[in-house]
Amino acid sequence: MEDKMKIVGIITEYNPFHNGHKYQIEYAKKKLMADCVIIAMSGSFTQRGTIAAFDKYTRAQAALKNGADIIFEIPTIFATASAKEYAACATNLLASTKICDTLLFGSETEDINLLEKYAKAEIDFENDSIKSDDFKRLISMGNTFSKARALFIKEKYKIELSNEPNDILATEYINAILKNNYDLSYTNIKRINNSYNSNELSGAISSATSIRQALKENNSIDFCVPENTKYNKNLFIDFDDISNILYLKLISEGDYTKYADISTDLSNKIKNNLSSYISFSQYCDLLKSKDITYSRISRALCHILLNITKEEFDAAQKNNYNNKLRLLGINENGSKFLSNIKQNSPLEIITKPDNITDKIDIYASEILRILQITKTNSSIPNEYTRKFLKEK
Numbered sequence: 133m134e135d136k137m138k139i140v141g142i143i144t145e146y147n148p149f150h151n152g153h154k155y156q157i158e159y160a161k162k163k164l165m166a167d168c169v170i171i172a173m174s175g176s177f178t179q180r181g182t183i184a185a186f187d188k189y190t191r192a193q194a195a196l197k198n199g200a201d202i203i204f205e206i207p208t209i210f211a212t213a214s215a216k217e218y219a220a221c222a223t224n225l226l227a228s229t230k231i232c233d234t235l236l237f238g239s240e241t242e243d244i245n246l247l248e249k250y251a252k253a254e255i256d257f258e259n260d261s262i263k264s265d266d267f268k269r270l271i272s273m274g275n276t277f278s279k280a281r282a283l284f285i286k287e288k289y290k291i292e293l294s295n296e297p298n299d300i301l302a303t304e305y306i307n308a309i310l311k312n313n314y315d316l317s318y319t320n321i322k323r324i325n326n327s328y329n330s331n332e333l334s335g336a337i338s339s340a341t342s343i344r345q346a347l348k349e350n351n352s353i354d355f356c357v358p359e360n361t362k363y364n365k366n367l368f369i370d371f372d373d374i375s376n377i378l379y380l381k382l383i384s385e386g387d388y389t390k391y392a393d394i395s396t397d398l399s400n401k402i403k404n405n406l407s408s409y410i411s412f413s414q415y416c417d418l419l420k421s422k423d424i425t426y427s428r429i430s431r432a433l434c435h436i437l438l439n440i441t442k443e444e445f446d447a448a449q450k451n452n453y454n455n456k457l458r459l460l461g462i463n464e465n466g467s468k469f470l471s472n473i474k475q476n477s478p479l480e481i482i483t484k485p486d487n488i489t490d491k492i493d494i495y496a497s498e499i500l501r502i503l504q505i506t507k508t509n510s511s512i513p514n515e516y517t518r519k520f521l522k523e524k
Contacts, residue, residue: 151192181431201466219304251306461521
């Protein structure tokens, strides 16, 4: 492979794939002159601890049809983790290909220098500041860890950043690249139109949140997605579709402290409020408080549902986050680069899961599959029979 080839990586969920995502891939190819775009994509569950709107193959196919060249799956154990761990895994995945040279990410803040300064302040915070009296003071005031960290950085470094999800992830991506000395440059593209959490469609480029809401209300989303991308609404999965499965899991146990992201206090809170359980989203709202966010609750419940224990999480983290590259899809252009990854990457490329080492990914996919089967009353292939996608 010639040295002048430019390989751009994008970390994403495509939940679901829409025009804004297509615009980002086009930016990589037209503005950054990428010869190949490699996608690191979440599978059946997302970083907010919620089930994906559509299965990973549907979302991967939409991306391949709109310019993505190679798609690898982010392991579920980290795809459902905090922004810090999600970013650590995904950047490691792209770096492990040994051909990806640039990370492109979206952010609410356009100034890449500000994002970099903030990421460096976060690194300094991790190294020196966590034990400081000033930080302890902010925690004692009832702030969440992330809120206290933001306030501390604002006080000490005179740097302030939005609390928007894409800005948070952007600094974590840069943080991971700098700390690990990955051979990855990075650049951003400013998020356009409505905000990440907006529930209202805003035209051709609308947020994934607003598109999911429209799907839930059975409204048209055709103008929000590429012309070659048509979603089967009967296969759409809402957050609360896992409610009954989750409740059965919760009442089968009395102590949840073995699961990732769950303290003794949170375990007791989950247990003591079970009599008030109605649905997944309602329970997240019920359990959230000033010092523990909705997203943290959502991820914690997700870890219980998927049997993600602290022991397994710590072991995967110590194993450098990725022990293989799970291929979900590839097009003709991507095929030209895949052999180069095989030759240079320390990780094996796999096209189907292993029943022992990939049990969490398999279980997550099976939950989504059985929900789709229930909705459609039709057979849907399982992980062992599905092949990775090939797009011309």
